[in-house]
Amino acid sequence: MQPNKKILFLTLDAFSNIGGIQTVCKNIAFSLNSIANKSEKLEFMNLSVYDEAADEKYIDTKEFHGFNGNRLSFLLHAFKRGISSQIILISHVNLLGVALIIKLFNRRSRIVMLAHGTEIWRPIYKWKKYFLNLAVDIWSVSLHTRQMLISNHKIKAEKINILNGCLEPFYKVVQSLSKPERLLSLHGLSLSQPILLSVCRISTHDQNKGYDLTLNALPKILMEFPDLHYFMIGHIEQSEFTRINLLIDKLGIIKHVTILGQVPETDLGSYYLLADVFVLPSIKEGFGLVFIEAASFGCIVISSDEDGSKEALAYGGLGVAVSPDAASVALQVAESLRTPRSPIARRKIIKACVKQFNHKSYEHRIKQLLK
Secondary structure, eight states, X not given: OOOOEXXXXXXXXXXXXXXXXXXXXXXXXXXXXXXXXXXXXXXXXXEESSOSSOOTTTSOGGGEEEOTXXXXXXXXXXXXXXXXXXXXXXXXXXXXXXXHHHHHHOTTOEEEEEEOSHHHHSOOOHHHHHHHHHHEEEEESSHHHHHHHHHHHOOOGGGEEEOOOOOOTTOOOOSOOSOOHHHHHHTTOOTTSOEEEEESOBSGGGGGGTHHHHHHHHHHHHHHOTTOEEEEESOBOHHHHHHHHHHHHHHTOGGGEEEEESOOHHHHHHHHHHOSEEEEOOSOOSSOHHHHHHHTTTOEEEEESSSTHHHHTGGGTSEEEEOSSHHXXXXXXXXXXXXXXXXXXXXXXXXXHHHHHOHHHHHHHHHHHHO
């Protein structure tokens, strides 16, 4: 009897932190768990360096082992499991060393690396480039990241396949598209006020996410839409909070900006419904899951045209990619607000988003790539 095929998924973290890479890892873990459960000849295991426990919504506990930062124990378990696995999937370029050790003792193993964005755009060691070209298949989150791998690291194009991000497997189309009365009351807003929204980390290292550009664009936008309000959501560093508030004060827009910081997951969807336009003219997105998340609630989305986010916008199907400067952002936000978003228009965006980035299609693509 032919032995079962084993897939080993090695991650840094997926369940103990929030971010694009973590969300991708959770979606892949869910898909691999689902694929394995449907096949009697496939075994799957996820080992995580920094997670302690997994979210059982995404993965069976019997198929997960978290090491809570114990890197030596992780390495030993990864090696033990890896030498009997046919496919070793790693979530980050920093795990290439572990994959190399396994490959040295299991020459028939297939090594696959996920390529998300800036972690692989930056300079990497020569041995990693050599190993990638010699023995690693790459699943790139976007064509943009694929091109960065080719141009920055001279990775062979045929080594790189595309696996775009997707909506979470538990996503359900929202039934009511009305602006939440609770939030309108909480923030003292009227139903007719235009609302802008950004969702991202707000830190010294993330200033090129584009929230500065949006803030600098507000005075121009306010000339046409004087009652506009802009919400900023996401984990925020204290030093960046101080800097941004000084900028807001300098621009004279204090009454028009609310920095919410991180909000509960249950509230985030309500803020998407509150927003007319989601704007994040970032230049560092490998793909940008947050854009499809915003579109899944019917927001018109504005991104930058200099990174992978234009792919998350389905090249114009879900929004508009603009030059990352304050003048361009101001022009596009104003243009988007001149035509109020009707429920029919919002439903159209949602339908296009779900068709393009649903989890069922994502899982099917993973099955194709595993063959």
